[in-house]
Amino acid sequence: MIKGDKIKLVKPMGAFTNVGEVCEVTDVTEGGVISFRFGGVHLGCMSYDEYEKYFEPYEEPVKVEREWTEWEECEIEYVNENGLSDVIIETRDNGKKYQVRTVDFFVNLRAESTCSPSDEFNFEVGYDLTVARLRAKMAACDVKRLASSM
Structure with a gap:
């Protein structure tokens, strides 16, 4: 010592x-x-x-540098005042975080989820959680837009 x-x-x-x-x-x-x-x-x-x-x-924890994947385009379903529609989004992850962003929505929105340090990264869980957060933001934008048009 x-x-x-x-x-x-x-x-x-x-x-x-x-x-x-x-x-x-x-x-x-x-x-x-x-x-x-x-x-x-x-x-x-x-x-x-x-x-x-x-x-x-005591050993300081080693900070892992994580590399982001390239943004990949995909499509999600979204329900607005006109019914069900398809929205193009982009997704990426770094083995710890998952991010999505809108491509063809009327405003640019982003959402992300982070894996708990005690859990192992699960692509499907990260995707589902992050898309759910993005849909909530999309709904909030729709509400704001509809309220301002009244």
Whole structure:
């Protein structure tokens, strides 16, 4: 362990009960005393035995750079005041988010959905959810347009 390492509290330690808090090691003396910063501004110190009992090493999560697919055109059904109609949209995803946008609707609208970090990305679920959000935005535009024409 060296200065700058991150450690995470895994078990309450006296008045320090914020389990899960990530702390920064500010110093490690030759005698084995570990100084650390917690809560952004507070300082604490402990022996290596206390470290092993109450803390574990913390690794920053690696941010994954995701590549977007090309926009692909498709058609959805939409019900407006004139009945059922087909609307052309474009879709894309990056393995974490799904986005859609209108192409031939009277205004340009977009919608997106994001997969929960604890879930595995599912193309069909992302598509269905995002299209449902887009249809809601389309309906809101229709309502606004109809209200302004009255």
